[in-house]
Amino acid sequence: MMTDSVDPILRVTDITKPFEFDLSRPLEIEVGCGKGKFLTERAKQNADCDFLGIERMLERVRLFDGKCRRGKIDNAKVLRLEALYTFHYLLPAHHARTVYVFFPDPWPKKKHHSHRLFGPLFLNALWKRLEIGGKLEFATDHKEYFETVCQCFEDDALRGGGAVSAPRFERVEPMPRPKEVWTEFETMFREQGLPIYSAAWRSLAADDAPLAPLTIPPEAEPREGITRRYLV
Numbered sequence: 001m002m003t004d005s006v007d008p009i010l011r012v013t014d015i016t017k018p019f020e021f022d023l024s025r026p027l028e029i030e031v032g033c034g035k036g037k038f039l040t041e042r043a044k045q046n047a048d049c050d051f052l053g054i055e056r057m058l059e060r061v062r063l064f065d066g067k068c069r070r071g072k073i074d075n076a077k078v079l080r081l082e083a084l085y086t087f088h089y090l091l092p093a094h095h096a097r098t099v100y101v102f103f104p105d106p107w108p109k110k111k112h113h114s115h116r117l118f119g120p121l122f123l124n125a126l127w128k129r130l131e132i133g134g135k136l137e138f139a140t141d142h143k144e145y146f147e148t149v150c151q152c153f154e155d156d157a158l159r160g161g162g163a164v165s166a167p168r169f170e171r172v173e174p175m176p177r178p179k180e181v182w183t184e185f186e187t188m189f190r191e192q193g194l195p196i197y198s199a200a201w202r203s204l205a206a207d208d209a210p211l212a213p214l215t216i217p218p219e220a221e222p223r224e225g226i227t228r229r230y231l232v
């Protein structure tokens, strides 16, 4: 049960300092957790596990926070930070039991594809943060993005994840998702009768090379129009 001293928001004072988790407890992470419907429910049902939601929109972080406080949930936290950066630099190695990515922004226009979460960089960081045998659960309403993500994992297997030629992920059956565990977006899409595409992958033991530092091209450097969008 939550006490008054528990803050559901994971406060960041130094974005170069990795977070400390209780490594004796399993951890599940949701990327782009939105208002937290899925993760806070899961936290309620699984008191023996810790949960971390990563969400960059302030209003949604506040709603997640409210759900934890009202439900007296003390094993879920939300972090307002960019997911790739968080995976790359701030999470413990090989600790997450499951990572959920439900209905990530599909960025359908070709000129925006570089904004998509899934790509070789995210797969590198994802593998590094999942425990061996840990799972990624993925769902989307966007067929083309679904196929692109599946292709991303196939390409990773062909590349052997980089250093050695052995696959780092195997495709497995996605978890059952009855109505009770639908996210906000899944509820909305299902009510519209849209098809939903799901897949899951399990991480395998592989060469554990350090992650190379992230670099960004000059045109992607923070600038007025971009930084302002995330401050409201």
Ligand SMILES: C[S@@+](CC[C@H](N)C(=O)[O-])C[C@H]1O[C@@H](n2cnc3c(N)ncnc32)[C@H](O)[C@@H]1O
Binding pocket: 031, 032, 033, 034, 035, 054, 055, 056, 057, 060, 081, 082, 083, 084, 101, 102, 103, 104, 105, 117, 183, 184, 185, 186
């Ligand atoms: C389409 S919504 C889906 C929300 C929720 N998963 C659901 O199914 O209801 C995608 C969410 O991911 C968040 N998001 C997108 N890219 C992100 C990133 N790189 N880091 C953190 N959050 C991100 C957005 O702010 C948004 O809340």
